[in-house]
Amino acid sequence: MAILKRQKTKMIQEKTAVEKGFTGLFLALCVAFFALPLVWLFIAPWDGQPNYSIKWPSWTLTNFAEISKNPYAYKSLVNSAIFSAGSGIAVILVGAPASYVLSRVKFKGRDSFLYTLLLFSSIVTGSAAMVPLYLLALRLNILDTYQGVILILTGGLIPTAIFILKDFTDSLPRSYEESAQIFGASSFRILKDIVAPIIRPGLAVIFVWSFVQAWGNFLVPFILIRDINKQPGAVMMYSFYSDGGQPVIRQVAAFSLLYAIPVMGMYFYVNKKYGFRFYGGIKG
Amino acid sequence: MTSQVKSGSRAAKPGNSVLGRLSAISFMTPASIFIGVFLFIPAVWTLYLGFTNYKLTGITAAHPKIVGFANFQKALHDPQFISSFKLTLLYVLFSAILGQAILGFLLAWVLSTVKPRIRSMVELIVICAWIVPGSIVTFLWVAFLNYDNGTLNRLTGQHIFWLLHDPFLSIVVFNTWRGTAFSMLLFSAAITSIPKSHLEVARVAGATKMQQLRQIVLPSARSFIFTNLLLITLWTFNDFGPFLLTGGGPGGKTELLPIFVYNKALKYLDFSYGSAIAAIMLLMNLVLALIVIRAGRKNK
Amino acid sequence: MSIVTTKKITKVFPGGVRALDELDLTINDGEFFALLGPSGCGKTTLLRTLGGLESPTSGEVWIDDKDVTWSPPGERNIAMVFQDYALYPHMSVKENIAYPLKVRKLPKDEQEKRVAMASKALSIETLLERRPGQISGGQQQRVAVARAMATTPNLYLFDEPLSNLDARLRLEARTFLKQLQTELGVTTIFVTHDQSEALAIADRMAVMDKGVVRQVGSPSEFFHRPANLFVAAFIGSTPMNLLEGQVLQGNVKVGSNTFTIPESYRGKLQEGQEVVYGIRPEYVSVVSSNADGVASGSVKVTENMGTHYLVSIDCGGTLVRGTVPDGQQPANGATLHFLPDLNKVLIYDKVSGNLI
Numbered sequence: 049m050a051i052l053k054r055q056k057t058k059m060i061q062e063k064t065a066v067e068k069g070f071t072g073l074f075l076a077l078c079v080a081f082f083a084l085p086l087v088w089l090f091i092a093p094w095d096g097q098p099n100y101s102i103k104w105p106s107w108t109l110t111n112f113a114e115i116s117k118n119p120y121a122y123k124s125l126v127n128s129a130i131f132s133a134g135s136g137i138a139v140i141l142v143g144a145p146a147s148y149v150l151s152r153v154k155f156k157g158r159d160s161f162l163y164t165l166l167l168f169s170s171i172v173t174g175s176a177a178m179v180p181l182y183l184l185a186l187r188l189n190i191l192d193t194y195q196g197v198i199l200i201l202t203g204g205l206i207p208t209a210i211f212i213l214k215d216f217t218d219s220l221p222r223s224y225e226e227s228a229q230i231f232g233a234s235s236f237r238i239l240k241d242i243v244a245p246i247i248r249p250g251l252a253v254i255f256v257w258s259f260v261q262a263w264g265n266f267l268v269p270f271i272l273i274r275d276i277n278k279q280p281g282a283v284m285m286y287s288f289y290s291d292g293g294q295p296v297i298r299q300v301a302a303f304s305l306l307y308a309i310p311v312m313g314m315y316f317y318v319n320k321k322y323g324f325r326f327y328g329g330i331k332g
Numbered sequence: 333m334t335s336q337v338k339s340g341s342r343a344a345k346p347g348n349s350v351l352g353r354l355s356a357i358s359f360m361t362p363a364s365i366f367i368g369v370f371l372f373i374p375a376v377w378t379l380y381l382g383f384t385n386y387k388l389t390g391i392t393a394a395h396p397k398i399v400g401f402a403n404f405q406k407a408l409h410d411p412q413f414i415s416s417f418k419l420t421l422l423y424v425l426f427s428a429i430l431g432q433a434i435l436g437f438l439l440a441w442v443l444s445t446v447k448p449r450i451r452s453m454v455e456l457i458v459i460c461a462w463i464v465p466g467s468i469v470t471f472l473w474v475a476f477l478n479y480d481n482g483t484l485n486r487l488t489g490q491h492i493f494w495l496l497h498d499p500f501l502s503i504v505v506f507n508t509w510r511g512t513a514f515s516m517l518l519f520s521a522a523i524t525s526i527p528k529s530h531l532e533v534a535r536v537a538g539a540t541k542m543q544q545l546r547q548i549v550l551p552s553a554r555s556f557i558f559t560n561l562l563l564i565t566l567w568t569f570n571d572f573g574p575f576l577l578t579g580g581g582p583g584g585k586t587e588l589l590p591i592f593v594y595n596k597a598l599k600y601l602d603f604s605y606g607s608a609i610a611a612i613m614l615l616m617n618l619v620l621a622l623i624v625i626r627a628g629r630k631n632k
Numbered sequence: 633m634s635i636v637t638t639k640k641i642t643k644v645f646p647g648g649v650r651a652l653d654e655l656d657l658t659i660n661d662g663e664f665f666a667l668l669g670p671s672g673c674g675k676t677t678l679l680r681t682l683g684g685l686e687s688p689t690s691g692e693v694w695i696d697d698k699d700v701t702w703s704p705p706g707e708r709n710i711a712m713v714f715q716d717y718a719l720y721p722h723m724s725v726k727e728n729i730a731y732p733l734k735v736r737k738l739p740k741d742e743q744e745k746r747v748a749m750a751s752k753a754l755s756i757e758t759l760l761e762r763r764p765g766q767i768s769g770g771q772q773q774r775v776a777v778a779r780a781m782a783t784t785p786n787l788y789l790f791d792e793p794l795s796n797l798d799a800r801l802r803l804e805a806r807t808f809l810k811q812l813q814t815e816l817g818v819t820t821i822f823v824t825h826d827q828s829e830a831l832a833i834a835d836r837m838a839v840m841d842k843g844v845v846r847q848v849g850s851p852s853e854f855f856h857r858p859a860n861l862f863v864a865a866f867i868g869s870t871p872m873n874l875l876e877g878q879v880l881q882g883n884v885k886v887g888s889n890t891f892t893i894p895e896s897y898r899g900k901l902q903e904g905q906e907v908v909y910g911i912r913p914e915y916v917s918v919v920s921s922n923a924d925g926v927a928s929g930s931v932k933v934t935e936n937m938g939t940h941y942l943v944s945i946d947c948g949g950t951l952v953r954g955t956v957p958d959g960q961q962p963a964n965g966a967t968l969h970f971l972p973d974l975n976k977v978l979i980y981d982k983v984s985g986n987l988i
C-alpha cells in the first residue's frame with residue numbers, strides 16, 4: 049500500500065506545470081474540434097426556425113411534430129433497426145465461429161486468406177459493385193426485402209469483423225480451453241461456458257460496430273429497396289431534400305437527432321457494460 | 333495426417349484445438365457461404381465486367397462483349413482518372429495516416445495520463461463523430477462550413493466558401509474528424525496492454541516523455557499500429573463519404589476514386605469502365621496492404 | 633492409483649522440432665515424480681502428451697493397462713495445473729473449483745462438499761466469492777490446485793506450478809503439495825526448473841535433454857551418482873568439478889596434477905583412457921601439505937554459501953572448487969591444497985560421457 053501511494057505521488061509530481069498546460073491545451077483543442085460540428089445536432093431540433101448556425105433555440109417540439117406528418121419517417125427508423133440488428137446478429141453468428149477457428153486452427157495461408165477477404169470487402173462495399181449486387185439480389189429473389197439488405201450488408205461487414213474478432217480470441221490463452229478439456233468438458237460446453245463469456249466484450253464491440261455501419265449505410269438500401277415502407281433512415285434523410293436539392297432544415301434537424309440517438313445509446317450501453325475496447329494487432 | 337486416421341471417430345483429436353476437424357469445418361461453413369455468395373461472386377463479377385463493354389443502357393446492355401483490356405487502357409489515358417488517382421493517394425496520406433492515425437495516437441497517449449472522468453468525456457465526443465450516421469454528419473459539416481452563418485466562419489470572423497475555396501482541405505479535415513475515433517480506440521488498447529513496469533523502468537532510468545514514447549510505447553504498440561494503418565488505409569482509399577459533402581466537385585477537386593467510379597458507373601451508366609476502375613482500385617488496395625504488411629514485418 | 637508408461641513416444645512439431653525422441657518412461661503408482669531439464673528439452677510437451685493435449689507422432693501412452701494414446705483428455709481422469717493456472721476470469725473462485733465437478737455431472741450437494749473440502753485443505757475458504765483477478769498470485773496457485781484436487785483424479789500433472797511464487801511462498805507451497813500428495817496418494821508428475829525443489833520433494837525424478845531421458849532415479853542417486861556428464865553438470869546447487877584427464881599409471885593426470893583413482897574403479901579403467909574426474913565441491917577439503925592426489929593452487933574466487941565458503945583454486949590452468957568452513961576462508965592469492973574424498977569420486981568416460 050505504502051509503495052503504491054508513493055508511486056502515485058511521484059507520478060503526479062512528475063507531471064510538470066508545463067506538461068499539464070500542454071495536455072490541457074491539446075485536449076481543449078481536440079474537444080473543440082470534435083464537438084463543434086456536433087453541437088448543431090443537439091440544438092437545432094428544438095428551434096422553431098433553425099438555420100445553419102448554432103444559436104440558442106426557442107425550445108419547441110414543432111419540428112418533431114412536423115416529421116410525424118411524414119408517415120414514413122418513424123417507420124424508417126424501425127426499418128433501420130431491423131436492418132442493423134439483423135446485420136449485427138448475422139455478423140456475430142457467422143463471424144464469431146469462423147474467427148474462433150481462424151484463431152485456433154493454424155493452416156497454411158491463413159493470414160493471406162484474411163487479408164484477401166479484407167481486400168474483397170473493400171470492393172463489395174464500393175459503388176462499382178452495386179450493379180452486380182443488384183443483379184445478384186434479383187437472381188436470388190431478395191430484391192426489395194429486409195433479408196436481402198441484411199445479407200448483403202453482412203457480406204460486406206464480415207471480413208473486418210472476423211479480422212478484429214480473431215484478435216480478441218488470440219488474446220485468450222489456450223490453457224483456458226485445454227484445462228477444461230482435461231476436466232472432460234465437451235467442445236460445446238467449452239465454447240458455451242468458457243470461450244463465449246470471456247470474449248463477450250469483443251462480441252459486443254463487433255455487434256455495435258456492425259450495427260453502426262448498417263445503420264448509416266445508404267447505398268445498399270438505396271439500390272435494393274423500392275418499397276417506401278421498407279426504407280431505412282439513411283434513405284429517409286435523403287428524401288428531406290426538396291426537389292431543388294435544398295434541404296428542409298426543420299425536418300432534417302429533428303430527424304437527425306432521432307436517427308442519431310439509437311446508435312449513441314447503444315454505444316453508451318455497451319461501453320458501460322463491457323467497455324468499448326479493442327485488442328490485438330497483426331501478428332507475425 | 334496419418335495420425336488422424338488412427339484417431340478414428342474420436343470426439344476431439346488431441347493436440348488440435350478444442351474443435352475436431354468436423355466442427356472446425358462446420359464453424360467455417362456459414363462464413364464461407366456468405367463470403368462466397370455475397371463477397372466473392374459480386375467482386376469477381378465486378379472484375380469481369382471491367383473486361384466487357386457492358387453499359388446499363390443502349391445495345392450493349394443486353395449483349396455485353398468481352399473487350400479485353402480496352403477499359404484499362406482507356407483509364408491509363410484518362411487525365412480525369414489520373415488526377416483522381418493522385419488525389420486519392422493524397423487523401424489517404426493526409427486524412428488517414430497523418431490525420432487519423434497521428435491524432436488518434438496522440439489522443440490515446442494523452443488520455444492515458446489524465447483522470448478517468450476527463451478521459452471518458454473526451455472519448456465520448458470523439459466516438460460520437462465516428463458513430464453518428466454518415467448522412468447526418470455530412471449535413472452537420474455542411475452547416476458547420478456554411479458561408480452565411482456556419483459556425484466556422486462565425487468563430488473565425490471570416491467569410492469563406494470553404495467547400496469551394498478549399499475543397500480538398502475540407503474533406504481531409506472532415507475525414508480526420510470522422511475517423512480518428514477508431515485509431516484512438518485501437519491505440520488505447522495498445523497503450524493499456526503495455527505492462528506498467530516497462531514504463532516505470534524507463535522513468536526510473538530518467539527517460540524523457542519523448543524517449544518513453546519512442547523506446548517503449550511505439551515498439552510495444554507495433555502490431556496495433558500496423559493493424560490500424562492497414563484498416564484505415566483500406567477504408568480511406570475506398571471512402572465514399574466526401575461524396576455527400578462535395579459530390580466530387582468543384583471541378584473534380586474532390587473526385588476521389590470511389591466517387592469517380594460512382595459517377596462513371598451509376599451516373600453516366602458506363603458500367604464497364606467503372607468496373608475496370610474498381611479492379612484497378614483493388615490492385616491498388618493490394619499494393620497498399622502489402623506495403624503496410626511488409627513494413628509491419630520488417631519493423632519487428 | 634495409476635501407473636503411467638510411455639513407450640517410445642516421439643513428438644515432431646510441424647517445422648521439424650523433435651520435442652520428444654523415442655522416450656520411454658514409467659511412473660509408478662502413487663509416486664511423486666519430478667521432471668527436470670533445461671529450457672526447451674520437452675518437459676511441457678511430455679506433460680501435454682500425457683494429458684492428451686498433444687498427440688504423439690509415434691509411440692504409445694499407457695495409463696495402468698490401457699492404451700490411452702488416442703483417447704481425448706477428458707477420458708483419462710487426469711487433473712492438470714497449468715503454469716499460468718488457467719483460472720477462468722469470469723467465474724468466482726468457487727465456480728472455478730466447482731466447474732470440473734459440474735462438467736462431470738456430480739450432484740449439487742456433492743459439489744458443495746468437495747469445494748468445501750478442497751478450499752479448506754488449501755485454506756482459501758475466505759476467497760470463494762472473489763474473482764481470480766482479485767486475488768494474489770500465490771492464492772491463484774492454491775485455487776488452481778484446489779480445482780485439480782476436488783476432481784479426485786488418478787493422476788496429477790503439474791507444469792511448473794510454483795514458478796510464479798516468491799522464494800518463501802515457494803518453499804511453503806512445495807512442502808504443502810508434497811504433504812497433500814502423500815495424503816491423497818495420487819500419482820503426480822511435476823515439472824520444475826528448480827532442481828532443489830525436485831531433490832527436496834520427489835520420490836523419483838528424471839532429467840531430460842533434447843527430448844530424451846538422460847537419467848531416472850531417486851534424488852539421492854542423482855546427487856551422488858549422476859549417470860552421465862550431462863546430469864552431473866546439471867544437478868547440484870554448486871556445479872561439480874569435472875576435470876578432464878587421462879589414466880596414467882593408476883592415477884588420473886589432469887594437466888600437471890595427479891588425482892588418485894578410488895579402489896572401486898580399479899580394473900575398470902585402461903591405461904591411457906580419456907576420462908573425466910568428477911567430484912562435488914562439498915567433498916573436496918583442505919589439507920595442510922601437498923601429497924599424492926592433492927591439487928594445489930592459488931585462490932581465485934571465494935563465494936559465501938552461508939554455512940561454508942566455496943573456494944576456487946587455479947591448479948595449473950584448471951579451476952578446482954572445494955569448500956572451506958565458515959571462519960577459515962583464505963585470502964585471494966593464497967596457496968591452498970585440496971584433497972577429494974575418494975569415496976565420492978566419480979569417473980566418466982570422456983568419449984561416451986557415461987559413468988564408469
Ligand SMILES: Nc1ncnc2c1ncn2[C@@H]1O[C@H](COP(=O)(O)OP(=O)(O)OP(=O)(O)O)[C@@H](O)[C@H]1O
Pocket residue numbers: 645646647649650651669670671672673674675676677678825
Ligand atoms: N506448438 C509447437 N510448435 C512447434 N514447436 C514447439 C511447439 N511447442 C513446443 N515446441 C518446441 O518443442 C521443444 C520442447 O518444448 P517444451 O515446451 O516441451 O519445452 P520445456 O522443456 O517445457 O521448456 P521450458 O522449461 O522452457 O518450459 C522446444 O524446442 C519448443 O520450441
Ligand SMILES: [Mg+2]
Pocket residue numbers: 675676677
Ligand atoms: Mg515448459
